[in-house]
Amino acid sequence: MTLTGKDKQFLLKLSRKALIHIFETGKELTQNNSDIPDKYKEKKATFVTLTKNGQLRGCIGKLVPQLELYRDIITNTYSAAFNDPRFPQLTEEELLQIKIEISILSEPKVYNRTTPEELLRFLSKEKSGVILEMGLHSATFLPQVWKELETPREFLSQLCLKACLPQDMWKNNRVRICTYKVENFSEK
Numbered sequence: 001m002t003l004t005g006k007d008k009q010f011l012l013k014l015s016r017k018a019l020i021h022i023f024e025t026g027k028e029l030t031q032n033n034s035d036i037p038d039k040y041k042e043k044k045a046t047f048v049t050l051t052k053n054g055q056l057r058g059c060i061g062k063l064v065p066q067l068e069l070y071r072d073i074i075t076n077t078y079s080a081a082f083n084d085p086r087f088p089q090l091t092e093e094e095l096l097q098i099k100i101e102i103s104i105l106s107e108p109k110v111y112n113r114t115t116p117e118e119l120l121r122f123l124s125k126e127k128s129g130v131i132l133e134m135g136l137h138s139a140t141f142l143p144q145v146w147k148e149l150e151t152p153r154e155f156l157s158q159l160c161l162k163a164c165l166p167q168d169m170w171k172n173n174r175v176r177i178c179t180y181k182v183e184n185f186s187e188k
Contacts, residue, residue, distance in 0.1 A: 007040075008102075012187055028078060036068075041070070043069070044069040045105040046105065049102075049103065052097050057094075063105065081098075102186070106181040108131055110177070116170070120156075131180070132170060132175060133177075141162070142184070143182055156170035
């Protein structure tokens with residue numbers, strides 16, 4: 001799905017509208033399906049990231065498509081604002097200070113590696129989003145995290161820690177690695 005600037009603005013406004021609506025009414029925003037253009041009804045996986053003064057304030061999403069694009073954005077907007085366990089719930093006073101970023105994910109693909117070095121070389125070139133899974137442990141970093149964790153080794157080590165695994169567990173061949181791309185955009 002390729003989005004125009006107008007599409008991106010529509011989806012960002014929808015996310016902002018959802019936050020304003022819940023503070024004004026105490027209820028979640030419901031959109032009549034017939035009011036939504038068809039292009040936003042395709043099932044897509046999204047993440048919604050909230051930042052305040054450039055610092056993460058909430059980030060929640062799905063890795064595989066479950067809902068129509070517009071519904072997924074509304075759901076993840078609420079989750080990022082009120083259900084991210086790393087942060088207290090968003091307050092109405094913070095609303096004007098919050099910047100919204102939306103990421104629309106491609107379908108994750110399993111990366112079949114032969115050696116840890118091969119994985120490092122691949123990620124160094126691709127800079128994709130990564131899902132790391134081992135048993136009941138899993139975590140993901142969106143591709144935007146490459147701005148903060150610039151080397152593949154650091155990226156994978158921090159991802160292991162996020163999954164509550166030893167930081168060098170990514171070297172283990174039993175760890176499943178999936179990669180994905182995103183189309184991301186944010187409020188100005």
